[in-house]
Amino acid sequence: MKKFLCFLCVSMLVVSCKKNDKIVKDAEEIPLTIEVDRYDKAFFESKPQDLPKLKAKYPDFFPSGIDEKYLAEKMVHPMWRQLYQEVEKRYSNFDAQKTDIEKLFKYIKYYYPETKTPKVITVIQDMDPDYKVIYSRDKNVLIISLELYLGKDHKFYEYPNYQKKTFEPTQMLPDIVESFSHYIVKPPSERDFLSQMVYAGKQMYLKDVLLPETSEEDKICYTTEELKWCDDNDVEVWKYFVEENMLYSTSSKLTQNFIAPGPFSKFGMDNDKDTPARIGVWFGWQIVRSFMENNNVPVQKLMLMDAKEIFQKSKFKPTK
Incomplete structure (x- = not known):
């Protein structure tokens, strides 16, 4: 009996591994290319007089009522310039992250084929931990705030340790999945x-x-x-x-x-x-x-x- 149970467990494990291998193969063969738009570069490599051009190209980042004077000052403020330089040190080349995001969306398309491939827009916003990643299915965009993925020990982070550890680069993909999950996982109908x-x-x-x-x-x-x-x-x-x-x-x-x-x-x-x-x-x-x-x-x-x-x-x- 023990031999039979052992054989059964091994057989189930083999079947499970074969199933997982097939999922990996089928998912990663899905043709998919992510477009990355570096708004952070476009913004901080522009001058205040270029704001009208940026506004024309990125209207979603210029909602009505936004203080354009604040944006012009942000472009040249020494602290913001230093933050941009720190982001550039780590993410001047975003190719590795682009590859990882493409692989993630291949798995998303495997399980949810109707999902459109979003445009990725990288930004440097206001260091708000609640908005590290924003996935919008309606607008088909994925916005990533790169200033919040510089590593938990970065000198710019004046947050409690439990928050700072979420600022590791390795948290980018899990954060994307969590943002995506809001469209997929049905919220609980009860409060218990x-x-x-x-x-x-x-x-x-x-x-x-x-x-x-x-x-x-x-x-x-x-x-x-x-x-x-x-x-x-x-x-x-x-x-x-x-x-x-x-x-x-x-x-x-x-x-x-x-x-x-x-x-x-x-x-x-x-x-x-x-x-x-x-x-x-x-x-x-x-x-x-x-x-x-x-x-x-x-x-x-x-x-x-x-x-x-x-x-x-x-x-x-x-x-x-």
């Missing part, structure tokens, strides 16, 4: 904590399928130590969620404590600072992964399913 976790878990699983070569750490923006903490403490944390009746609670505090970005997860205990932030996102990810391992459901259908159905059919159970 479980629904919020599973929604975040779907977004993470989308990174699994669209970024197969990206590390676990980069997908969730964790260190290796933080991932290990989750693996080592999953039983205790899950038991805490269940015993405290949190799963079906609609308290907004749970989202703030366990899903929203922050320096750590907030259990209200003395050792909270030793925990990774967004532990609810990690659990949602494991629930969705468990569901997909135990159910034959296309990715497209998964993204539209109800959180409670996913949880009930996931057979999720902490592993330790």
